[in-house]
Every structure is written in structure tokens, then in C-alpha cells.
Amino acid sequence: MRLMIFGAGFSGLAISRTLTGECAFAGGTTRSPERFPALQGAGLVPFIYEGGTPPEDVDAALGETTHLVMSISPDAAGDPLLQAFATGLRLAAPKLEWIGYLSTVGVYGDHDGEWIDEETPCRPVSKRSVARLAAEDGWTRLAAEAGVPLAILRLSGIYGPGRNALKSMHEGKARRLIKPGQVFNRIHVADIGGATALLARRRLGGIYNVTDDLPAPPQDVVSQAARVMGVEPPPEIDFETAELSPMARSFYGENKRVSNAKIKTVGYSFLYPDYHTGLDALYSDGSWQK
Known part of the structure; x- marks a missing residue:
């Protein structure tokens, strides 16, 4: 190759x-x-x-x-x-x-x-x-x-080493934006x-x-990161009144649950099938900070 x-x-x-x-x-x-x-x-x-x-x-x-x-x-x-x-x-x-x-x-x-x-x-x-x-x-x-x-x-x-909710928590940038019914895959x-x-x-x-197996509300990922780090999560913020850039707000205009069944049928087995396993691994090996 x-x-x-x-x-x-x-x-x-x-x-x-x-x-x-x-x-x-x-x-x-x-x-x-x-x-x-x-x-x-x-x-x-x-x-x-x-x-x-x-x-x-x-x-x-x-x-x-x-x-x-x-x-x-x-x-x-x-x-x-x-x-x-x-x-x-x-x-x-x-x-x-x-x-x-x-x-x-x-x-x-x-x-x-x-x-x-x-x-x-x-x-x-x-x-x-x-x-x-x-x-x-x-x-x-x-x-x-x-x-x-x-x-x-x-x-x-996409998330991974140096780009994840754990690092956002550590840097004080994480926000729990609440938009009822909103889910994303990661x-x-x-x-x-x-x-x-x-x-x-x-x-x-x-x-x-x-994409992963577990589409979920974005605030749940922030809450999970806080649990993994043993800290309090940031307060909830109403999406409608939150100060967001036009690009950040545009992401919330798309709401769907995406299936990954096809890639599995050709033989791929996910290393990190959901954000729980992904965040746990990043925190355990310290790569969340890179």
C-alpha cells in the first residue's frame, strides 16, 4: 500500500x-x-x-x-x-x-x-x-x-485526545446547553x-x-465528563437565550439519530462505541489533555 x-x-x-x-x-x-x-x-x-x-x-x-x-x-x-x-x-x-x-x-x-x-x-x-x-x-x-x-x-x-469534553471542563469552557429533544452522535x-x-x-x-452507538443530548456528555473527573457540572443554560456564534447555533438546527449498522456489517468493531467508553479511556490514559 x-x-x-x-x-x-x-x-x-x-x-x-x-x-x-x-x-x-x-x-x-x-x-x-x-x-x-x-x-x-x-x-x-x-x-x-x-x-x-x-x-x-x-x-x-x-x-x-x-x-x-x-x-x-x-x-x-x-x-x-x-x-x-x-x-x-x-x-x-x-x-x-x-x-x-x-x-x-x-x-x-x-x-x-x-x-x-x-x-x-x-x-x-x-x-x-x-x-x-x-x-x-x-x-x-x-x-x-x-x-x-x-x-x-x-x-x-469528532472527539479524542486534546479535543473533548474533559478538556473543556478543565479549561472552564464547557456549557450545558439545554434544547429539549436535541440529540447528536459523536x-x-x-x-x-x-x-x-x-x-x-x-x-x-x-x-x-x-458514528457511535449512542446519540445523546449534548448536556449529557458534559455531565458525564464532570462525573469522570469528579467535579460538579456547569449550570444548565437555556439554548434559546444562550449567547452563541451563528456557526455554533447552526449545529443545533440539525437533529437526528444516525445508525452505524452498515459499517459493522462489513466487519468494523468500534473501539469506543459511546461517549462513556471514550471519555473513560481518555481520562484513564491522560490523553484528554494533549
């Missing part, structure tokens, strides 16, 4: 930590040389990519790539790699055997708290989710033209790495929800 990860951020590094030991080569892109040590620490050869046509070193790596992971969010102009590969993916990556595209459960939009799965029609609400769905469609066309299996991983709210970043690795190894295509 020769792996290339475009956008080796929080999720990309988790994927690399899971897969690089199996790779003859593993590379990853970032926008800043300051992040090179983080990529190298996860087993990646670092490259700079800032959008548009890939530079010569990235282009050369693509020429040998067998497994491509795309983890760069679309911007106002759309997905940067879709534009770069507009003339054909096979020209840029002639040895490609599999593509993984990291998307979001936000593409489903609001379903009033009902259970949904990969067959549920998408009706995205926010501009960022509309852009994600457009990128999914673009990658689907590109992969079909190249004859390469494409796995679209729709991710729920996913530990290690399970993003594990699920992507399984799909890559088996060269599986299709759409997969990569």
Missing part, C-alpha cells in the same frame, strides 16, 4: 497512525511547515499543499499512490482536488486502487430526532453541508470515471482511523456512517 492523505489534520493523523505500519510509503499534506513534526510523528512524509494544482513533489507522490484519502474541507470555491483532477484522476494517479473521502453526517440535514441510515435522502441545511454533498457527488463521478472504488465516510462530531477519532483502515485494506466502496 502506498498511501497519500490530503489534509493530514486531526482525523488524517489518526488514519495514518492506524495504517502507516502497513505501507511501503505514506505521505500527507498540510498548509504549514510548522506541522511537519506532527505528520512525521504519525509516520507520514510531509508535503505542502494549499489547493489548486498539486506542486511537483505532491504530483510525483500521486503518481505512485495506491490509496488516497481526502480530508480537506471544501471552501467557497469548492473541493480543491476535484478542480485539480478535472482532466482525469487516472492521469494524476495511474496506480490508484482505492479512494476514501471524509464527509459529514451534516449532509443528511434535520430529521427531527428520527433514526436515519445511508439510504436516507440528504437534505443539507448549512452551506458547509451543501458544499460537502456537492463534493461527495464530484468524487463519485471522478471515481466512477477512473474505475476506482470510493468509500465516503460520513462522520459525526465519534472518537481512533474509530475514524480504524474504520478508514478497514475500508482501505479491503478496497471497499460505498457510503458509510462512521
Whole structure:
């Protein structure tokens, strides 16, 4: 396997930590040389990519790539790699055997708290989710033209080392916002790495929800973090009167319970099937602070 990860951020590094030991080569892109040590620490050869046509070193790596992971969010102009590969993916990556595209459960939009799965029609609400769905469609066309299996991983709210409710509690930033009936799914970043690795190894295509077993109100996660740390939770705050940024408030406009049954049917077993096990593990090994 020769792996290339475009956008080796929080999720990309988790994927690399899971897969690089199996790779003859593993590379990853970032926008800043300051992040090179983080990529190298996860087993990646670092490259700079800032959008548009890939530079010569990235282009050369693509020429040998067998497994491509795309983890760069679309911007106002759309997905940067879709534009770069507009003339054909096979020209840029002639040895490609599999593509993984990291998307979001936000593409489903609001379903009033009902259970949904990969067959549920998408009706995205926010501009960022509309852009994600457009990128999914673009990658689907590109992969079909190249004859390469494409796995679209729709991710729920990501947490893990250094990005979690325990750290928010410790820093005094956690809030228990109450919006009756509101639920979210979550996913530990290690399970993003594990699920992507399984799909890559088996060269599986299709759409997969990569999300936990326990959709729950957001205030319950904060309360659980407080219990794990042995401290009092912050007071409850009414969502309607809370001071929130437009982006933060927009997340509460989507209410759904997302099923992960499909990824399980192809053999994935979640390391952290709910936020209880995830937070417990983060606190036990101290990685919540990283």
C-alpha cells in the first residue's frame, strides 16, 4: 500500500497512525511547515499543499499512490482536488486502487430526532453541508470515471485526545446547553482511523456512517465528563437565550439519530462505541489533555 492523505489534520493523523505500519510509503499534506513534526510523528512524509494544482513533489507522490484519502474541507470555491483532477484522476494517479473521502453526517440535514441510515435522502441545511454533498457527488463521478472504488465516510462530531469534553471542563469552557429533544452522535477519532483502515485494506466502496452507538443530548456528555473527573457540572443554560456564534447555533438546527449498522456489517468493531467508553479511556490514559 502506498498511501497519500490530503489534509493530514486531526482525523488524517489518526488514519495514518492506524495504517502507516502497513505501507511501503505514506505521505500527507498540510498548509504549514510548522506541522511537519506532527505528520512525521504519525509516520507520514510531509508535503505542502494549499489547493489548486498539486506542486511537483505532491504530483510525483500521486503518481505512485495506491490509496488516497481526502480530508480537506471544501471552501467557497469548492473541493480543491476535484478542480485539480478535472482532466482525469487516472492521469494524476495511474496506480490508484482505492479512494476514501471524509464527509459529514451534516449532509443528511434535520430529521427531527428520527433514526436515519445511508439510504436516507440528504437534505443539507448549512452551506458547509451543501458544499460537502456537492463534493461527495464530484468524487463519485471522478471515481466512477477512473474505475476506482470510493468509500465516503460520513462522520459525526469528532472527539479524542486534546479535543473533548474533559478538556473543556478543565479549561472552564464547557456549557450545558439545554434544547429539549436535541440529540447528536459523536465519534472518537481512533474509530475514524480504524474504520478508514478497514475500508482501505479491503478496497471497499460505498457510503458509510462512521458514528457511535449512542446519540445523546449534548448536556449529557458534559455531565458525564464532570462525573469522570469528579467535579460538579456547569449550570444548565437555556439554548434559546444562550449567547452563541451563528456557526455554533447552526449545529443545533440539525437533529437526528444516525445508525452505524452498515459499517459493522462489513466487519468494523468500534473501539469506543459511546461517549462513556471514550471519555473513560481518555481520562484513564491522560490523553484528554494533549
